[in-house]
Amino acid sequence: MANGFVQANLVVLRKEWAFDFLLFCQRNPKPCPVLDVTDPGSPHPARVAPTADLRTDVPKYRIYRNGELVEETTDLLSHWQDDFVAFLLGCSFTFEKALLDAGIPVRHLEEGKNVPMYRTTILCHKAGRFEGPMVVSMRPIPARDVARAVQVTARFPAAHGAPVHIGALEAIGIQDLSRPDFGDPITIREGEIPVFWACGVTPQAVAMAAKLDLMITHAPGHMFITDLRGEDLVGEGLK
Template sequence: MTTVTPAAPTQLLAQTGLEARQAIRSGRWSGHTSGTAPHFVQGNVVILPEALANDFLRFCQRNPKPCPLLAVSEPGDPRLPRLGADLDIRTDVPRYRVWRKGELVDEVTDIGALWRNDLVTFVIGCSFSFEQPLIDAGIPLRHIAQGKNVAMYRTNIQTAPAGPFHGPMVVSMRPMTPANAIRAVQVTARVPAVHGAPVHLGDPALIGIADLATPDFGDAVDILPGEMPVYWACGVTPQAVVMEAKPDFCITHAPGAMLVTDLLDSELAF
């Protein structure tokens, strides 16, 4: 008799932020979080020494499209009570990236051994949080249908600098028909806390993207006849900025492997 090994799941099947974090904390999931915990807000993560925290806070304030702030921790405190009562930033992200002097030196699933009393956590809104409202509006999303991470690209759009922090904006891309693109602008404009409306539609060359088939982060998806690429500012932008600013030490989430919070998408809309 032939034994069939089940295929590895392509999506974390959690219904709430807490359920997602428990699966991540226990080591049962270390992949991307696109499509998980529908209606719960997800966040990008940047962790920096306190000496750089004020500069990065100003950077986020000057660049609200790619870096809409959801929460900032106290120095050395791994908790973010506004985002979840049972939340520990040291264990609750599927994969973390460790940076030293702008170089990616490691990718881990737990940062307890790296934690310091001077570290400040920034949680930045994520486009995954508006994907369920897009689906609810009847707009299909190919990367979710295919169990992929969203495609992300560095652009020639420069961010407004603050202190040592500067660099290019990163965007996420979703292919859509023109009619769905118009509807997507309407839906996402209501949620500026998770990037808001798109920053560009159509020709990738106009924002410095050479080849949509080779994203800088995430997974490529096909653009079918009659569709156009639609681009949103992305919370992976700080990782491009870290490469430029070269701080001595920084921790971020791995692209697509987000912090899933207890906030509901409806709490962010206006």
């Protein structure tokens, strides 16, 4: 969808929790790269898509109450409140395109599967009631391409950036790559190294665990598409 445009994960919270959540993102920029935060009550992401409306322009939403999924919906027109703050967080689609452009294979795309994701023993830096383990995604990379995969993805700090871990899965508490906590298992070939990137599921898991009275996210695979191109995120990110 909209190939080349930056996609973003959505988290909507009440203003009451917005400072702690923004602080959580600031303290954990690898899993939680902030692309935009709306003014309280405004559904318009002024930095990344000023004419968009976050009440209608995400294809599917999930509504959580006290940490439980209670509803899926295709718009938020009847749900939106004056104290809502929407967070748009960078997503791995951006760096996967960069890997492909660099001729580095992305296995789960080849196999038509979801990327495998794992809970790790890496603890995020806590902020207020937001805390929990970092979730990582794994892509097997041919050993000769690992250094280049680091360089290519490091260009996109606003889309999780460089890997957080390479090989040695036990060191981050992963026992069995064939049994991911989220997503699908994928093939790892001889001579490939498992490379782990911080994953955007982390902030959603952390926000769910905080059991806020109300939280809204995009539904998996139904991200928000911004007006930005991947190259707009290179280096220091948005101007």
